[in-house]
Amino acid sequence: MGCLMSQVRISMLPLVAALLLAVLAPSRLHAQSLTARVDPTTAYKGDQVEYTLELQGTNRAQNTQFPAFQGFRILSGPNQSSNFQIINGQMSSSITYTWRLMPLQTGTLSIPPAWVVVGKKTITSNSVTIEVVSSTDVRVPAAAGPPDVMLKVEVSKREVYANEPVNLIYKLYFRKNLSNYEVSKLPTTTGFWSENIPISDQNRLPDQTIQGDRYGVVLVRQATLFPTNPGELTVDPLEVTCNVQEQQVAQRRARGLFDSFFDDPFFQSMQVVTKSVSSEPVHLKVKPLPTEGRPAIFAGDVGQYTMDVSLDPKQVSVNDAITLKVSVKGQGNIRLISEPKIDIPLDIERYDPKITQDVNTGGGVISGRKTFEYLLIPRVPGQQRIPPVQFAYFDPAKSQYQTLQSEPMAIEVEKGTGFASSASQTLSREDVKLRGQDIRYIKLTSDRFLPMGSRSPDSAGFYGLLLAPLVLFGLGLMYRGQLERMEQNVSRTRRSRAYGKAMKRWRESGKTLQKDGAVFYGSISRTLGGYLSDVLNLPETSGSTEEALAALKEKQVAEASISEIRDIFDHSDFARFASGQDSAQDRDQLLDRTRTIIQQLEKEIKV
Secondary structure, X not given: OHHHHHHHHHHHHHHHHHHHHHHHOHHHOOOOEEEEEEEOOEEEOOOOEEEEEEEEOOOOOOEEEOOOOOXXXXXXXXXXXXXXXXXXXXXXXXXXXXXXXXXXXXXXXXXXXXXXXXXXXXXXXXXXXXXXXXXXXXXXXXXXXXXXXXXEEEEOOOEEEOOOOEEEEEEEEEOOEEEEEEEEEOOOOOOEEEEEOOOOOXXXXXXXXXXXXXXXXXXXXXXXXXXXXXXXXXXXXOEEEEEEEXXXXXXXXXXXXXXXXXXXXXXXXXXXXXXXXXXXXXXXXXEOOOOOOOOOOOOOOEEEEEEEEEEEOOEEEOOOOEEEEEEEEEEEOXXXXXXXXXXXXXXEEEOOOEEEEEEEOHHHOOEXXXXXXXXXXXXXXXXXEEOOOEEEEEEOOOOEEEEEEOOOEEEEEEOOOOXXXXXXXXXXXXXXXXXXXXXXXXXXXXXXXXXXXXXXXXXXXXXXXXXXXXXXXHHHHHHHHHHHHHHHOHHHHHHHHHHHHHHHHHHHHHOOOOOXXXXXXXXXXXXXXXXXXXXXXXXXXXXXXXXXXXXXXXXXXXXXXXXXXXXXXXXXHHHHHOOOOOOHHHHHHHHHXXXXXXXXXXXXXXX
């Protein structure tokens, strides 16, 4: 028996030696190489692309230098994975690094080579290029396919006069499920007076078919611009960041009998992909206002206007007040309407006008009324005549100047019983207000006076008044120090105020229970999303749901809480952007679930 065991041990030695050789020196079996690739090679600006760097022949790298991704935004990476295989006696090993990138500009973008040190050898990868096109480019290569998300701008006019309104409408087009979107960068409007037009929560527009592809449409922003100077002016692009839900198909190395069954979309999980899109810049040609026919009283107003003038009363006594009201209404830049030309006789004192304005943005057109209300005080009796009130403007629809003019107004001023006319001409505005009570007599007695020496300076109140400034000064220093500490630790300040802000938003959400579904569910998403941004110190303008959930995992929040948050967001997004039915009971339950999960997170997340 002992001889038999010895023979078994001897026969096992070659196999053990072969395995040790395979483990300790696998790199000798295959040549080492570093390969870079990008998928896809043609994409739209704002889409996601995957950059892969694969080191073959070894899984031990001493030093790796990754390339600089100039012109891209890194969404995730590097994500590292290792692989070791033995196939038909041949051994291979590799390391793979992957990045998720977002192109930030159009054109041909290049990613330079990477290099890695293995032993005493330096291995360099190849460089890769990607063609990035704009969703508004008509020369899109066929390889890019139709874009998933587009942002287009509609312009009312491309050639206008100075101070003539131009309407801009920004619409977001999407082919896949849109879970959320937000404006990440507003266009600069240098050389324009900008008037933002509010958009209701019901901003979903009818679907449109573009080149055979059906797109959902959302109204993102609407504004009216008034160019202030002639010349060639440009409105920069508007940028929007959105989250699109896509089906994630698992990658398989070999197809099996049931692959076609599991390739059904029912078995494919959903992933949220962040995309950034921008509109095209708007180029305008602004013409100067013509000099021919320009009235002398013209002050630069452009639009279509009418004017109402009223005077009340028309029969008064000397030093009585009269109200002259001039109202200019119509379409144009209401806020910048100039004061009409009014010539008041010297015998009537005029005060600066009280100006009120009412601006209406309904229907995408800026209109309204601006009123000038003057206080007039006649100082001399007799009949006084006020010349016609005049207002001049330029009408771009007719390309000519218009002058509005009222009828002359007459005032009958009777001799009053108050002040003489000669003395009244020196009265001020305060004199008019205090007429009849301008003499203040000196009071000779008062119950508030006390004899000198009746109150001792040794009282507690006396010393309290002396110490009060020091106490207030100390409290001010403490308050200032607290503010400085809060400014230095912004994240802690946001965390401490997160629950209070969330509860305030939650109460506002409760007030929208009876409103349209898009209003209520949008308010729920903003309430929970705003709380997560504050408590996790994430920027609200760029933080996605997946980013917030990943941060919660790092905070070691319970998986049940994370699942509840994801379900609330999915439920709100589906009810907001889909045409599903909901009930008052569903809304009450979702409102209670939102408050409960916020209270639960307050206990789980540590400062």
